[in-house]
Amino acid sequence: MSTRKPLVLGIDAGGTMTDTFIVDESGGFVVGKAATTPADESIGLIEAAQDASDYWDVPFDDTFRELEVTLYSGTTMLNTLLQRRGKRLGLITTRGIEDDVLMGRGVQTWAGYSYSDRIHAVTHVHPQPLLQRRMVFGVTERVDAAGETVIPLYEDEVRDAVEVLVGDEAEAIVIHFLFSFLNQENEKRAEQIVLEELERHGLRDSVPVYVGSELRPVIRENSRLNAALIEAYAAGWVRGQLQNIESAIQTRGFRYPLQTVLAYGGLCNIRHPRLHETFISGPVGGVMGARYVSQLTGMKNIIVTDLGGTSFDIASITDGYVPVEPEPTLARFKLNLPTIAMESIGNGCGSLVKVDPVTRKFQIGPESAGSDPGPVCFGRGGEQVTVTDCNLVLGYLNPDYFLGGKVRLDVEGAERAVREQLTDVIGIDLHEGAEAVLRLMEREAQAAIRSLASTRGLDTSDYYLFGYGGAGPMHLAGYSAGMDFSGVITFPFAAAFSAFGCTTADYQHRYARTVALAIPNDASDAAKADVCAAINSSWAEMEIQAKEELLREVEGEVRFTPLAMIRYGGQLSDLEHVSRFSRLEGPRDLEGLIDDWEDLYARINSRVAKYEKAGYQIFELGMLVTVEKVKPRQVPHELGSPEPAADARKSSRRMYYRGEWVDASTWEMDLIQPGNRIPGPAIIEHPATTLIVPPQQSVESDEWGFLWLK
């Protein structure tokens, strides 16, 4: 019998595999993996959870009964949008901007495209709008850019619009007026009228009404409109899906509501009123995990890389700070939803490999074989060669230990496919060709790291490189080769690092308000006091809303973190800054806030970029509210002998490396102890991942059990 008591279950349902990560009270963890089941995700995730709990010998029935927190991040939300499975929407908007839903933004015509599609304009096309143009009604009203009502709301036009929308069987109604984030009056009155009319038709309970200024009261009209439409369109369906998952785990004994992950890091109940904030949650988990490791170990600067089946994602942490992307793209729509800034290329281990018929060069991705049918070697009907097939051909993957032996890999099938589709076409040796594919993929991954480093102005030698994701450890040596880092690190739980990251998060909500504050360089104390008052009242307003909403979802002590998005006068974008003042008591506090912000600005953009002369502007204030959640308690271990225990050694296997076959020792990753050092060439196997240690390199386990590639 086991004495393990599962505490937190993190689920990360990716495009290919569903990972689970179960943590117990003392920080011990176990990783499970199963193929994602897009038709009903609860099947795949229960299977993955079972896979994990099997390693602990905890009876599966007890696992869910003992868990305190279960959190889900995945692709359900995104798929709802991509497959246009949402509600039939009606939109009531300011007269004159009815076509915004069709025009959108130019960037939306190619967002998410591969590089070659981006430069071929013939492929550019606007995303299909979430509602039909005839379901959009303009009503006469106008608030100007200063928030003054210049035309009152023509109420009868709202009534007429509702009449038609009801006749057209609208399933949800969105109200979005120009500049309503500055002045809600017209929008709120319109909401009242819409509700009255729906009441009259007996539809008040069945047709939800969404008001733009309540969902996202932040400047930028099109992004704000998209956010409101996406919420109205997809949240209902997605919440239903999440409730399915919740009831699937609750019938297995789980006692609490299901949690999910917000785009800016943090957890929320699946009943969160702005569920669209959870739609971009996939890669966020990994960054939260890296931030947690950074707090734990004191590594302040980190470049995180996640190599999975479908993509290679990169982010950076500088001095513990994770940059925020204020206007990300979701399913080809721009949203003004702050999101952890990530770069991504369509280059993973499930990516299809082809020969360009004109240049006769290999091309990897961006299409992926996914989990079904998957790579050729899965033997599930996949016919096109993937990077995984090349890994198998070269001996990097153990055909009998993939997912701990649950999937037996077909080496001959993979060899035949690589020959037929790649190496025979070009006329080169099988192994030489397969290795060339891997080097090409690693080079593209490295190019993406270099490009992130140069666009964010990072000197990689000051940064630790974290490599995770199911395929991360296998290619870490390859894509870090020739670059200078403080250290190159991977994790025994690399395959479920994103799920691990989710387990380290707290419950969190984020609020934002648009303001228009200017602080000239020579502002008087009186002017500064006015700015302080405006900031304080905005923060206070958000705190009230936050407390009410968050405490409806979880219990505990609420922690407030005020944010200020500050820019130099005349700049076009701002930089988010966490304020150390909860309220600005006077001009000195405001100066302190600005000084802190300027420090951050200088760290990110270099000191010479500071420009105090221009003064400062604030257009947005924010508030992060946090309630702490139980977390895995990682504790450092005593470093043991460099010599691994005898049972960690499995045997040896030939692998093809730089044009020749070398004998690599093979090891069981879970049995490597802190302090152990394994010289290359070595292959360190885990049921869910494989770490390749090339000749001349070695791997060392540190006091946390993290694996350093040296």
Place this chain on the structure above:
Amino acid sequence: MPSYPKDWIRDLVDRKLPWQLTKQMMSEFKDENRFDHYLAVLQERVPWDDAILLPLGEHLFIVQKEGGERVVKCDCGQEFGDYRENWKLEALVYIRDTREKLDEIYPGHRKCDPEWMELREFYCPGCATQLEVEAVTPGYPLIFDFLPDLEVFYRDWLGREL
């Protein structure tokens, strides 16, 4: 190298192929048998039997006659003579070179200045279909749109002799 069923190519010609498939085809490498599928689709919808060698426009083709001569032919069956001569010389021409004539299609300020530019419309004498429009300065010679080197195209691109 991908390859698509002939039905897809037919739908593509008819503009009925769903956008996602169209986009997928655009993003992929060129399919190997596209030209033959394309010719076959075109051939099955013209009412005559002469073999199409190359399409020249939406309604015009270079075809091989029984006697071996290669001529430009409209899908209605009207012939325009040897493909090495400009077919426009055999077409009906309507020139819009006054404000009144331009106003019929470009009302108000949308039209060009006829002293600087005229529109020449070419029609099929057989079916009166508009085949081509030129926008040129007045007095400019007729444009010879396209003189393909059929032999080289067949040999070097399709890998077979014509």
